[in-house]
Amino acid sequence: GESVGLHLPTLSVQEGDNSIINCAYSNSASDYFIWYKQESGKGPQFIIDIRSNMDKRQGQRVTVLLNKTVKHLSLQIAATQPGDSAVYFCAEMRETSGSRLTFGEGTQLTVNP
Amino acid sequence: SQTIHQWPATLVQPVGSPLSLECTVEGTSNPNLYWYRQAAGRGLQLLFYSVGIGQISSEVPQNLSASRPQDRQFILSSKKLLLSDSGFYLCAWSPTGVAQGVYNSPLHFGNGTRLTVT
Numbered sequence: 168g169e170s171v172g173l174h175l176p177t178l179s180v181q182e183g184d185n186s187i188i189n190c191a192y193s194n195s196a197s198d199y200f201i202w203y204k205q206e207s208g209k210g211p212q213f214i215i216d217i218r219s220n221m222d223k224r225q226g227q228r229v230t231v232l233l234n235k236t237v238k239h240l241s242l243q244i245a246a247t248q249p250g251d252s253a254v255y256f257c258a259e260m261r262e263t264s265g266s267r268l269t270f271g272e273g274t275q276l277t278v279n280p
Numbered sequence: 281s282q283t284i285h286q287w288p289a290t291l292v293q294p295v296g297s298p299l300s301l302e303c304t305v306e307g308t309s310n311p312n313l314y315w316y317r318q319a320a321g322r323g324l325q326l327l328f329y330s331v332g333i334g335q336i337s338s339e340v341p342q343n344l345s346a347s348r349p350q351d352r353q354f355i356l357s358s359k360k361l362l363l364s365d366s367g368f369y370l371c372a373w374s375p376t377g378v379a380q381g382v383y384n385s386p387l388h389f390g391n392g393t394r395l396t397v398t
Contacts, residue, residue: 201386201387203389208391208392208394209391209392210286210370210372210389210390210391210392211324211370211389212389213386213387213388216386256323256324267326267329267339268324268326268387270323270324271323272322272323273322273323
């Protein structure tokens, strides 16, 4: 079936290091991907998105890479800070499904001082 | 700028009692509105979405219902809560046209309601 999932449920990094959070999807028809950050007790916060006609997109300290060949998505956070500690979700949207986002299970990122 | 409000932030209700969670959006017109549920430590499950007043689509069969009495108001309800209804409920909005696949745009979430059914 169709699914969006994450490789690792937890990730621990040292402050200042770069973080890489991975996500796999199974439907080659997926055409839009979003990364969200969710802090404890809050709703998901939009970080960055990428469309299937791109393979890389950069934001402030974050980069999303899309490899359509292996159906893989990653979020790179540069110079990780304690405030980056949160659960990160990838989400997939297919134009044929309208805007019904399919979420992965999430990765807990912990930044150690 | 657009803002989304959900209330209450936390709620403890006994089994069999009714439920009403409210969500409002400001700063935009005719948004698409969504209700999601999140189990502890898990991803989000879409419950309902709405593309306009009185238009509700249900994604999963359940003990809940949704209504949209006004353009920017979305309500999640239940007549009789079950223990399994406990969870973190999130409201979200997106620009007009997204639900119809006109174009893709991220959903913007409220800060959720933590519901505990005892």
